[in-house]
Amino acid sequence: MPQKKEKDENILITDSKTMFLKRALEKLLNEKDIKKSQYQQLKRACETALTSITKDIQISQVNESSILPSTDQQSINAEKYFLPFELACTTNHPRMVDTSLDCLQKLLLHGHLLGSIADPIDPSKLLIDRIVSTICNCFRGVQTEEQVELQIIKALLTIMTSQVIEIHQRSVLQIIKTCFNIYLTSRSKINEATAQGSLSQMLNGIFSKMEQKMVLLNERRKQYQEESTTSISNNIEQENVSIVVNEILDELVEKICYDEATQEKENTHLSTNEIIEDTQATQEEFHNGRSRNVLDSQSSGDPLSTKSTISNSLSTDELSADNCFKNAYYVFRALCKLSDRDIKDKANTDPKTNLDLKSRIFSLRLIMQILQTSGPIFRSSEDFLYVIKTYLCVSLSRNGVSAIPELFEMALFNFVELIDKFKAYLKIQIEVLFREIFLTILETSTSSFRHKWLVIQTLAKISADAQIVVDLFINYDCSMRSANIFERLVIVLSRAAQGRQAGELGCSSTEEHNLRMKGLECLVSILKCMVEWTKDLYVNPHLQSNLGPDSKPIHDNGYDQDSGRSSSGYVGNGIRRTDSTGSINSYHSNSGFSSESSKNVINFELVRQRKELFEKGIDLFNQNSKKGLEYLYEKNLLNNEPEDIAHFFHSYQDVLDKIIIGDCLGHEDNHYKQIMYAYVDQLDFTNMEFLVALRKFLSGFRLPGEAQKIDRLMEKFAARFCECNSNLEIFASADTAYVLAYSVIMLTTDLHSKNVKKKMTKEQYIKMNRGINESRDLPEEFLSKIYDEIENEEIKLKVTTLRRGANVVGTTGTKENITSDKQRELLFHMQMKDIECVARDLMSNAGSSTEEFTTAKQLEHVRPMFQKAWSPCLAAFSVGLQDSDHIDLAHLCLTGISYSIRIACIFQMELERNAFIQALSRFTLLMTTSQVIEIKAKNVECLKTLILVAQTDGNYLGEAWYDILKCVSQLELAQLFGINVNKARLNVSNHHQYPNLTSNSSSYTFSLPFDNLFYSEKGQLSKRMQTVQDQIHETSSQNIVVSVDRIFSGSARLDGDAIVAFVRSLCHVSMDELNSNSPRMFSLLKLVEISYYNMGRIRLQWSRIWEIIGEHFNKVACSPLQDVAFFAVDSLRQLSMKFLEKGEFPNFRFQKEFLKPFEVIMKKNSSSTIRDMVVRCVTHFVDSQAKNIRSGWKNIFSVFQMAAAETDAQIVELAFQTCTHIITVVFDRQFASVLDSFQDAVKCLSEFACNISFPDTSMEAIRLIRQCAKYVAEKPQVFRDHAAEDLINVPEEDRVWVKGWFPILFELSCIINRCKLDVRTRALTVMFEIMKNYGETYRQNWWIELFKVVFRIFDNMKLPDTQIEKIEWMTTTCNHALYAIVDVFTQFYDEIPEQLVGELYRQLKWCVNQDNEILAKSGTNCFENFVITCGQRFTSHIWERTCGCILEIFRSTLPETLMTWRPDVESNGTATLNETPLLDHTDSLFDYSAVESASSQHNRMVRAGSANGSTSDQQESISNNHLSRTNSIERPSKTQSDFHLFQVLTIKCIIQLELIQTIDNIVFYPSTSKKEDLQNIAIAQKLTWFQTKALANASSGQQNLAYFTHLDDSHDDHGMYTNMNFDQLLLLIDCLIESHMFARAFNSNHEQRNLLWKAGYRGKAKPNLLTQETHSIACAFRILFRLYTDPKRNDSMDILKRRIVKLTHSTLEYYAQLQSESHRDAWTSVLMLIFTKFLKLNEDRFKYFSGDIYSVVAEIVVFDLKPELRYILREFLLRVGRVFNVNSD
Secondary structure (H helix, E strand, C coil), X not given: CHHHHHHHHHHHHHHHHHHHHHHHHHHXXXXXXXXXXXXXXHHHHHHHHHHHHHHHHHHHHHHCCCCCCCHHHHHHHHHCCHHHHHHHHCCCCHHHHHHHHHHHHHHHHCCCCCCCCECCCCCCCEHHHHHHHHHHCCCCHHHCCHHHHHHHHHHHHHHHHCCCCCCCXXXXXXXXXXXXXXXXXXXXXXXXXXXXXXXXXXXXHHHHHHHHHHHHHHHHHHHHXXXXXXXXXXXXXXXXXXXXXXHHHHHHHHHHHHHHHHCCCCCCCCCCCHHHHCCCCCHHHHHHCCCCCHHHHHCCCCHHHHCCCCCHHHHHHHHHHHHHHHHHHHHHHHHHHHCCCCCCCCCCCCCCCCHHHHHHHHHHHHHHHXXXXXXXXXXXXXXXXXXXXXXXXXXXXHHCCCCCHHHHHHHHHHHHHHHHHCCCCCHHHHHHHHHHHHHHHHHCCCCCHHHHHHHHHHHHHHHCCHHHHHHHHHHHHCCCCCCCHHHHHHHHHHHHHHCCCHHHHCCCHHHHHHHHHHHHHHHHHHHHHHHHHCHHHCCCHHHCCCCCCCCCCCCCCCEECCCCEECCCCECCCECCCCCCCCCCCCCCCCCCCECCCCCHHHHHHHHHHHHHHHHHHHHHHHCHHHHHHHHHHCCCCCCCHHHHHHHHHHCCCCCCHHHHHHHHHCCCHHHHHHHHHHHHCCCCCCCCHHHHHHHHHCCCCCCCCHHHHHHHHHHHHHHHHHHCCCCCCCCCHHHHHHHHHHHHHHHHHHHCCCCCCCCCHHHHHHHCCCCCCCCCCCHHHHHHHXXXXXXXXXXXXXXXXXXXXXXXXXXXXXXXXXXXXHHHHHHHHHHHHHHHHHHHHHHHHCCCCCCCECCCEHHHHHHHHHHHHHHHHHHHHHHHHHCCCHHHHHHHHHHHHHHHXXXXXXXXXXXXXXXXXXXXXXCCCCCHHHHHHCCHHHHHHHHHHHHHHHHCHHHCHHHHHHHHHHHHHHHHHHHHHHCHHHCEEEHHHCCCCCCCCCCCCCCEEECCCHHHHCCCCCCCXXXXXXXXXXXXXXXXXXXXXXXXXXXXXXXXXXHHHHHHHHHHHHHHHHHHHHCCCCCCHHHHHHHHHHHHCCCCCHHHHHHHHHHHHHHHHHHHCCCCHHHHHHHHHHHHHHXXXXXXXXXXXXXXXXXXXXXXXXXXXXXXXXXXXXXXHHHXXXXXXXXXXXXXXXXXXXXXXXXXXXXXXXXXXXXXXXXXHHHHHHHHHHHHHHHHHHHHHHHHHHHHHHHHCCCCCHHHHHHHHHHHHHHHHHHHHCHHHHHHCCCHHHCCCCHHHHHHHHHHHHHHHHHHHHHHHCCHHHHHHHHHHHHHHHHHHHHHCCHHHHHHXXXXXXXXXXXXHCCCCHHHHHHHHHHHHHHHHHHHHHHHHHCCCCCCCHHHHHHHHHHHHHHCCCCHHHHHHHHHHHHHHHHHHXXXXXXXXXXXXXXXXXXXXXXXXXXXXXXXXXXXXCCCCCCCCCCCHHHHCCCCCCHHHCCCHHHHHHHHHHCCCCCCCHHHHHHHHHHHHHHHHHHHHCCCCCCCHHHHHHHHHHHHHHHHHHHHHHHHHHHCXXXXXXXXXXXXXXXXXXXXXXXXXXXCCCHHHHHHHHHHHHHCCCCCCCCHHHCCHHHHHHHHHHHHHHHHHHHHHHHCHHHHHHHHHCCCCCCCCCCCHHHHHHHHHHHHHHHHHHHCXXXXXXXXXXXXXXXXXXXXXXXXXXXXXXXXXXXXXXXXHHHHHHHHHHCCCHHHHHHHHHXXXXXXXXXXXXXXXXXXXXXXXXXXXXXXXXXXXXXX
């Protein structure tokens, strides 16, 4: 069966082949014209072929096989019948040609004719090449029959699409050329379309086959490399194969070159033979690498790949692939060249009749097709890239400036494909096309609307590709050597979108609208690309929730720092995914040429910033070269070296002003000369003709006008030219070149200047240059050539690129100069010609150069892009919304604005974001009431967009929320009108009434500010108002209302920072509403709403939110509008209750923050009604939520504290009742939860106590404070365990003091300082009760702080202002406190630190120095009691301070003014001390040198004191004493009377007496001295008795002596004498002596006493200080004699003896001088004390003293003494007699 089936198939094939051949041959033979003589050869060939076919059929029938049993056999047999058909094709007979082509096509189609054998005529070629030539030659131009054209196309298409026929480059090009020509010249539209379609199909086949072959070859090669092993023999074999392949290729190329060079076509009207000749790649090109075999470029980089063994089949694959590659290469290059061929008939712009133009357009269309369908092999091949750079880009630069729209459009299409697929390799070319052509055409006003429309359509395609847009920015705008393509693109599009050139173009309104729309589309596309590029940085608030734990924000680079995971496929530092697709065709080649993220965003940004500075420097240079260069130096953009500056001039000729460059180079300054020399030296004139070199030299700058400058330039040029061409023999020296150069300049000016009427002739020019070559002439032909070239083309500046950002039409008057379309077209042609020259020149230079192209992958690129684009975009969108009412245009603008806001938000660009949002809010026309009447549909759309932005970009809006919420507020106002016009006035007083409180104020009516806009006097709406109301009704639609509500309800999904900004803005808007002329509470209501929505946030976020809301409620609650204030307080109450229900963990402070507004309202709102409401709210919190309150207690007590200062009994009573409840109940139940606010509670009670209006409440408050002290004493461990934030650094054992005891005692001291007598007395009693009851638990550092508080009672700043209150204060409170303090010191002396003793002494000194007798006496009494009670526990240091205190008090209370007062100082009321010593006023003979002064004694004690003493403390005491002393002396002001002065002096005198008594009591114990005086009197009385018995008893003297001796042996040691050392006692003695001497001096100054007496001092008698005089000296004698009789003081006996003798002498002498009997009587007790003390001494001591004072004692006898003294004196004298044996016993 299989054999039969195969036989049947062979029969079928034989029948089909027989049918094709026989029918075709028979049809040819049946032609009637075949009998003609010129067809005889064809006839014979047909007959021969037919006979042969018949014979073959018979043979095949015999063999039962087909004529062509196999493919190979069929091919050979079919090919031998080719000759008849070839001859038929050459006959030019239409029917014969048609028959022949039809048969060939069928044979080729069915594989019967392959042509793979050698051509019998030319064995160097294949038969298929001959077949192709035969078919192609059938086309004879326009004379070709339509049917023949169609058959030719069919046959050629069959060959090109066959899978078994393989043709080579020459044949491929011939096929393409033939089909191309048919398309151009065919008169049949069908044939033209068929040719076009066939060419398209052929090109697809060629390039797809090339891609497939190369991919398959690479896969096979990779497979062989992995499987096969390398061997030497295989390597040799492979090398041989390669050699054979190269030889075959070389032979083919040479043959093609030869054939095409000799081929000519004469029967076509279109000369297209150049398509072959111009597209031949010579063998040298391949070897030089310009057209390298793709096999090399595609080979693996592995070195082993060149050594691997490849089989013969692989070699065949390589040969086939190479053939396909070359086919594609030559076809592509041919089309590129064809697209750039000249158009002969330039006047004819109709593509249908101008075949050159049609050829260009069609070639560009085919190129576009190739580029669109290109695969990776095509895109990565350096050969194709070379063709693109060298030919296609140059072609585009030419076609891109064409005035023919069709050609221009095709150029744009190809440009889009290049920038989409080849931008990585064409960086420079793309820049040229963008900068010089397309953007320029869009900018210039001379281009037509059609051109602009085509360009802007092209830009729309480019703008839709995010990758292209970002790549343009980073490769051009961020490159120092490139123009700012992206920036210029945006600016140009912005101008187009604004319709600026509509008037200039003369276009219709429709065209203008379309152009604006397309410009806006481009801008929106660019912004959309930016948004898509950064979409992974965007966080949609609707996809997140902040009601639970705080969500982590994604950082600017999309990277989650905590998890190390990038968001949405972005990794690292924000690099985009490499698999992203965003091109026009959604496909990008993965080029190895581009930099794979080799530069980061920071580097690009730095380059961009540097570029901006550089451009600014260039602009400055073009205005002033010096300033420009200095700026570049300053910014380190240019070195101040001649070589660098010269290089700068060369490198930036295209942007630098040529005139400025010329001025710099020609400047006479030496620095500029060096620059000029460097500039010329950097030019290379090697092997250049003189005139060419001069043109090159002068192309970079404009020659200056001064001859001297030109002279210097030409001189340096001549030197450089001769240097570069040293072998040039035409010039004898550089001078020749210099003169010739100068003459060329003159010639150019002469020939081409309009001002020169008579032009120089050639002969004149030659004559002018005679003898310049060192007295010889230059060759005439040389000069003649120069003349001719200059005449034909003057020396011009090099045509360079246009200035950055400048309009291509140079003058500002262009708009007015263009008066017609013809003029515009003419100007456009002129301009495009210049642009073409520049572009072609730049393209030619760029063909051989490459620059690295960076493929953008990082997100941060968008930030600088938007910084450049936002301003033009905003201008375009604003103008669009402002000028046009087209809703589609408005939608585009709004879309662009929303994109812009998104970008600005993502990158936190506040300025840009705010600008767009403010613009958007303005266009809603809701921001001002005056514009509401102009509202239109577009404004409603603006509002919708604004709401959408608020919903989608809320996380990024920041302070821009204000504008959005302001619009929403105004929208609500408009909606109020739109819903019901009868509710245009709103009475807010009917809303939110507080049920428990009544308000006396009248209700406040809120009115709508839109009322006057919508109501006429008659209440009728006008037609215009009806339209406005319709639009407002639109704003009240369900969609908008729901969207607005979502803004507020969606606030719960905003992140932490966003919600804070949202709340802050809402508060701002709310305040604006309340402060407006017509107050509203819309935003205030919304504020309460969002508080409920966001209450579930984490506390950290809620704390930030409430900080703002609370502050706003503070202001609102203090509003003069009582309804508003009521609403605010009531809202706070509700929110607070809701919040307090949640409770609070320890050590948190959220309740404190939440309740703080109540505290602020209470402080700032003066309305008693509102304050009462606040107190009731807080009372409600305590009653209902006490168990949940923690940190909120602070606010509660703060509110009650302020309520405590009220005068309203209701408020005070309610607050105090609640406080009492807290102290008695809450403290008892949950003391630990209130512990943080314990201090606040005490302070609150203190305020209640200080309210003078409610004394009962004050007393009860003090009782509660004592109750608080009881809590502290009972629960100290609670305080120790409590570690609040403010106690972190406090030791645990001190916490009970800091939080417990100290607040209580401090507040009690405050009550003492602030309240009236009864309250402060009660507080003082309670304070010291607490100290006495609980003082044993106090630590030493507590006592220090405690007495700082206690001593505040004596602070001068705390004393009352009025004198009466001050006296009362000192007499009562200070006096009471002083005794209480001493009692505490006495009770807890062992626990109290020693340093507080000094503080006590300081306070005692302060009391003693006051002008209050009672307080001063109390001070001395307290001092005495303290020392007597605690003195035995004093250390030596304390005793030193005690004695020092006594000294200071003595000195400060000494009434020295008594000695210096004069009546003449009455005016100023103060007295000054006399500079002379006080004691100089006396005539005493006392030897003061023998008695050490008290102050010097004290200083000596300090210097030699114990180790515990503190010198600094003693010096401080002395300094303070001096200050107090001065103050006490100078205290009276100038307005005080002498009476007050005398009062003060009297008090001081009393204090001196008190101090003398204090010393006596301290040393000897109270009453001891009095007892001694009584004893002395008793002795005197006994002596009287002895005197009566003297004569009867001779031994009375001895008995008296025994009596005195017995008295001396009894000493009372209860005083502090035994606790004081010798120096301390001497110090006291000296103090007493100083006091005595002052009193003695005053008593002796009778004149001063008379003055004081006359002035009213001491009443009726003259003032005296007798008591001070006598008591002080008596106390001094007691201490001296106690020391002298103390056995423990024996080491100081000499000092004591001298002091006793001197003091006694002085005393007795003073007594002897006294004149007044009363004065002497006052001294009686003193003398009795002295003589008694002497009589108590033993014999030796008595003898020592009595001998010294005997003479003075004798003087006393003469006075009339009192009996007691006289008897004591008698005993003294008797004993003297006995001691000195004057008398017998």
